[in-house]
Amino acid sequence: MGNSTHKLEIFRGLVKFKSNQSKIWAVLFFLSVVTIIEVALGIVKPEVLIVNSFLSMKLINWIFIILTIVKAYYIMWDFMHMRDEVRGLQASVIITLSFLIAYLAFILLVEGNYIFDVFYEGFVSWNF
Numbered sequence: 001m002g003n004s005t006h007k008l009e010i011f012r013g014l015v016k017f018k019s020n021q022s023k024i025w026a027v028l029f030f031l032s033v034v035t036i037i038e039v040a041l042g043i044v045k046p047e048v049l050i051v052n053s054f055l056s057m058k059l060i061n062w063i064f065i066i067l068t069i070v071k072a073y074y075i076m077w078d079f080m081h082m083r084d085e086v087r088g089l090q091a092s093v094i095i096t097l098s099f100l101i102a103y104l105a106f107i108l109l110v111e112g113n114y115i116f117d118v119f120y121e122g123f124v125s126w127n128f
Contacts, residue, residue, distance in 0.1 A: 027078045031071055038067050056113070069101070 017023040049060035077083050082090055
């Protein structure tokens with residue numbers, strides 16, 4: 001570890017705590033609020049988020065992806081203690097995961113679009 005003590009702050013130093021236990025509860029509360037928002041949007045499904053799209057995907061799907069990335073970031077950053085590591089390790093983990101997540105999203109969107117076209121239009125350019 002880069003430092004022998006844990007940093008008692010979240011949101012890049014915006015909120016500071018006196019003990020590690022209170023910080024863990026605050027992060028847990030934040031992650032719970034984000035999860036409740038995701039579940040509420042999944043149940044309610046506001047019409048404006050389903051009808052409108054951005055980059056060929058519904059807005060509600062973009063919101064789910066962004067909220068999931070935010071949760072994954074805080075789980076890694078606080079619960080896996082990545083914030084206490086040296087900058088080199090932080091950068092190597094974050095850059096690698098960012099690339100792999102972007103690559104996975106690209107592959108899933110391209111292949112999903114192709115399969116949708118096959119079922120919708122009945123055209124097969126290659127046999128899968």
